[in-house]
Amino acid sequence: MTALRFDVGKIPGNDDVPRVAAPDALQTLTAAAVDAGAAWTRLGNTLLVTGAPAQLERARAGRAPAERIEVPAARLHLVIQNGRQFQQGHPEVPVLVDRGRYLVVDLDPAEAGRLVEPSERHLPCFGVRPLPADTVVFEQRPPALARRRAVAEPRVAAVSRDAFAADLRTLAGFRTRHSTSTEFGTALDWADRVLSALGCVTRVQAVALPGGSTQNLIAERPGLGGDGRAVLVTAHLDSINVRDGADAPAPGADDNGSGAAGVLAVARALQDHPGARDLRLILFGGEEQGLFGSRHYVAELAPAERDRIHAVLNMDMIASRNTPSPTVLLEGAAVSQAVLEELAAAAQVHTGLTVQTSLMPFNSDHVPFVDHGIPAVLTIEGADGANDRIHTAGDTLEHLDLDLALEILRMNVAYLEQALGRA
Numbered sequence: 001m002t003a004l005r006f007d008v009g010k011i012p013g014n015d016d017v018p019r020v021a022a023p024d025a026l027q028t029l030t031a032a033a034v035d036a037g038a039a040w041t042r043l044g045n046t047l048l049v050t051g052a053p054a055q056l057e058r059a060r061a062g063r064a065p066a067e068r069i070e071v072p073a074a075r076l077h078l079v080i081q082n083g084r085q086f087q088q089g090h091p092e093v094p095v096l097v098d099r100g101r102y103l104v105v106d107l108d109p110a111e112a113g114r115l116v117e118p119s120e121r122h123l124p125c126f127g128v129r130p131l132p133a134d135t136v137v138f139e140q141r142p143p144a145l146a147r148r149r150a151v152a153e154p155r156v157a158a159v160s161r162d163a164f165a166a167d168l169r170t171l172a173g174f175r176t177r178h179s180t181s182t183e184f185g186t187a188l189d190w191a192d193r194v195l196s197a198l199g200c201v202t203r204v205q206a207v208a209l210p211g212g213s214t215q216n217l218i219a220e221r222p223g224l225g226g227d228g229r230a231v232l233v234t235a236h237l238d239s240i241n242v243r244d245g246a247d248a249p250a251p252g253a254d255d256n257g258s259g260a261a262g263v264l265a266v267a268r269a270l271q272d273h274p275g276a277r278d279l280r281l282i283l284f285g286g287e288e289q290g291l292f293g294s295r296h297y298v299a300e301l302a303p304a305e306r307d308r309i310h311a312v313l314n315m316d317m318i319a320s321r322n323t324p325s326p327t328v329l330l331e332g333a334a335v336s337q338a339v340l341e342e343l344a345a346a347a348q349v350h351t352g353l354t355v356q357t358s359l360m361p362f363n364s365d366h367v368p369f370v371d372h373g374i375p376a377v378l379t380i381e382g383a384d385g386a387n388d389r390i391h392t393a394g395d396t397l398e399h400l401d402l403d404l405a406l407e408i409l410r411m412n413v414a415y416l417e418q419a420l421g422r423a
C-alpha cells in the first residue's frame with residue numbers, strides 16, 4: 001500500500017457539496033499526515049496521503065475510513081484536462097480519483113511524458129505531472145445559506161437572461177468560429193457592432209497563427225476618474241472541432257460561445273455604471289490553437305500598461321452544468337489570490353453557487369496574464385472534465401444550462417462593480 005484516500009463529508013447522491021464540517025475534518029486529517037511524515041494532496045473533499053506503510057498506518061490511526069490504493073507512489077500522476085479529453089484519448093489509463101477537470105491516474109513515469117503530444121493545430125487537451133506533494137489542487141466551498149444572501153442589487157439583477165440567450169444563439173449559429181475561418185471574422189464584426197452600440201470604443205488587433213492569422217477585438221470604456229487603473233473582462237471567441245479539422249462544424253456553444261456572450265452581458269449590465277476605473281472587454285482569437293490571441297495581446301502591452309491592470313476576469317465555458325449542484329471553478333495563481341477571494345465572496349453574497357478554487361492555472365487566456373505577473377482569474381463551470389462535447393460538432397445550445405451561466409455572470413458583475421469603483 002502506498003496511498004490512502006479519504007473522502008470527507010460526502011452526502012449520498014451528491015459528492016460535490018461537502019457538509020459544513022468537511023473543512024475541519026480535512027484539516028485534521030492533513031495534520032495527521034504531516035505528523036506521520038507522510039505526503040498529502042487535496043482535491044476538493046478528497047485527501048490522498050502517500051508514504052511508507054508505517055507512515056500511512058500512523059496517519060490513519062483511529063480516524064475516518066480510508067480506501068487503500070495499491071499503486072507505487074512514483075506512478076501516481078495528476079491530470080488537468082479540458083472537457084473529458086484525457087479519458088477519451090486514453091481510456092487504458094486507470095483513473096484512481098475523478099474530480100472532473102482533475103484526475104489522479106496510475107501511469108508509468110516514462111509513459112507520462114509521452115502522452116502529451118504537442119500539436120501545431122491546437123492546444124494540448126490535458127496536462128500530466130507527478131502527483132504534487134503537500135498541495136491543494138482545488139478547494140471547495142459550499143454556497144451560503146439562502147437566507148444569508150443579500151437581496152440582489154440592481155446591477156446584479158441587470159444581467160439580462162434574454163439578451164444573453166439571444167447572443168449565445170447568434171454565436172452558436174455560426175457554422176464554425178474557427179480562428180482562421182471567414183465566419184470568425186463575421187462573428188467578430190457582429191460583436192464589434194454590439195459593443196460599439198453599448199458605448200465602447202473598439203479596435204481590432206491582428207494576430208499571427210502558424211499558417212494563418214486571426215484577430216482580437218478590444219473594447220474600451222474609460223473610467224470616470226480614479227487611480228488610472230483598468231479592469232479587464234475577457235473570453236475567447238474562437239471555436240474548434242479537433243477531430244474533424246478546420247472546415248468541420250464547430251458551434252462552440254459552451255466553448256466558448258458562453259464566455260463570449262458573457263462578455264457582452266457584462267457590457268450590457270455595466271452600461272450605465274459610473275465606474276471610476278477603465279473597463280476593457282476583449283474577445284480573443286487563436287485560443288484553441290494555443291492562446292495565440294491573449295499571448296500576443298499581453299506581449300504587445302507596454303510595461304506601464306501591464307502595471308495599470310488591476311485585474312483580469314476571464315470566462316471560458318460557463319454554461320454546462322456537470323455537477324448535481326451549480327458549481328463554478330475560480331482558477332488563478334498566487335498573484336491573483338485577492339481577486340479570487342473577492343469573486344468567491346461575491347458568489348456567497350449574490351448566488352447559490354458552490355465555489356471551487358485552484359491555484360494551478362491551465363490552458364485558457366488567463367495564463368499569459370498570470371505568466372506576466374498580472375492578477376488574472378478564470379471563471380469556468382465546475383467539473384468541466386465531465387463535459388465530453390467540447391471541441392466537437394456536438395457542443396450545441398440544447399446542452400447548456402442558462403441558469404448556471406446567469407449565476408456565474410451575477411457573481412462576475414457583482415465583483416466588477418466593486419473592482420471598478422464609483423466615480
Ligand SMILES: [Zn+2]
Pocket residue numbers: 236255256287316317364
Ligand atoms: Zn475554451
